[in-house]
Amino acid sequence: MTRAELPGLQTFLTIAELGSLRAAARALGVNPPTISHQLKVFEERLGTPLLTRNTRSVTMTDAGRALFISTRHLVGAIEVALDTARDAAENKSGQLRITLPYRAWQLIIAPKLAAFETAYPDVELEFAINEALVDIVSEGFHAGIRLGDHLQNDMIARRLSRPQDGAYIASPDYLARYGHPSNPGDLLSHSCIRHRQITSGRIAEWRFKTPGSEISVAVSGRLIFNDLRTVVEAARQGFGIGWSLRAGVEEELARGYLIEILPEFCVQRPAFYLYFPKSLARLGILRSFIEHFAVVRET
Template sequence: MSATDPFAGLSSFLAVAREGSFSAAAIRLGVSPAAVSQAVKVLEARLGTPLFLRTTRHVGLSEAGAALLARVGPAATEIAAAISDTVDMAGEPAGLLRITVPRIAVPLVVEPVVPALRRSHPRVAIEVSVDDAAVDLPARGFDAGIRIGELVDEDMIAVRLSRDIAWSVVASPDYLATHGHPHVPEDLVRHEAIRYRFPTSGTVYRWEFERDGRAQSFDPPGGIIVNDGALLASFARAGLGLAYAADITVEAELRDGRLVRVLERFSPTSPGLFLYFPSRAQTQPKLRAFIDVALEVLRRTGVRR
């Protein structure tokens, strides 16, 4: 290889690899798609191998591209963090904070915290990616993520954002007056369930229960399937069936009686929502600012007790 700048084209390569699209990468980098395409072509020519497998509808990594991303991605994230930290040391927290969150965290954490963060730290920009799937933070260029505690890798630093979650079967009083109350999980076969399909995997969630210390799961019948928790709760309030939900997401409805819990003695609990990040990221002032604001806001809203 010649004395060419070894970093030439890498920012374009990383953006395309992470976004899965040349046009999306161009938007992220603030350049034209043609410029991104040309930079990648030059890099591929310099390396002597294609880095992407392109079709009219899809851009995927080649074997060589995947290998390059596995090694360069974490290093690039570290370099970006180092530059951001250096900038932050000059004054108040600043820079782009990229976080990945599941849908359940959007109304509970993201919606109340982000406005407060922007008001108190206007130099901190934030990018929120909503994704229920597990995410490799360094490989995807995220500073931090939010997930239910049991899904956080042990090598990550985790900060509790919410109390533990009780998973409950809920329904409207009208539905229960018409169809009766289920008393054991097996009664679900005689009821109408509003079911949830995971957006990423496409699988339909099996309702989980605990009985005599043993875990059980059921796939109840139902004519409605959604992939959004807010819509799930809305249909339950409308009396269209039973729904399986985290108590923390339907707390207001349970409090004012629009929804009622059933099968409570079989309801399992799981650790609440946690912010997690690699140990090396904890020194970033922008991340520290997010944590401080989040803990204060979530105490006020009652999500964290």
């Protein structure tokens, strides 16, 4: 049996269960001539009559009875599966697994998590903190959060933040000892704490905006980390100048543990996005998550 024959099978099973074309037509929301035509087409596709009809009732042939016995439980299972899928679109309970970098957790999720848990007490959230690009389908995640230039292909994406400002940072002690850079070129004479991106394996470029263009400065230094939190900590301890998303170091800047340098030259980074496969677009708990955490309306 092919997929094209499934509607005909449903028509046949409904007639057989209810015992008349008229009752089946009411159950399926069509008129009796349509039911009769659907049954005729189905029988012609199979090459055998399934029902004998008179003005008041129908009776199954031997072929019809055999088909009814062997398939009615399958259709019931399909109906249950379809009902389950429909329920998932409205369901506000269950588990949601999300992979995200630490800064997305710190800046987007943590501030609003308590309110989400209050609003959705039956949702279990699992967060996997990971800077690398992750195949969310093969790894069993429902969704991922990354900056807009690090999204997995062929996914639906929803914006969760505004574009992110970057910040070049150093400790007061370091700047007191080695001086305060006044332009990007001055960084060539400083010890810079670099970041090796897990997504690409390459050391991140230090880019700066200048009138009419952007430039890249080939900075150097003896420390390289693959985690931005460690870059920030090393900068705070006076090992050199580092880079971070500005929102992730606002507390250190406010308390004077770090000083921002060259802010007028700093390049803005993309926004954070939640991305997920198209097959989960109607998942109720995922839609609720997006509605709660998204702060920027798509245009």
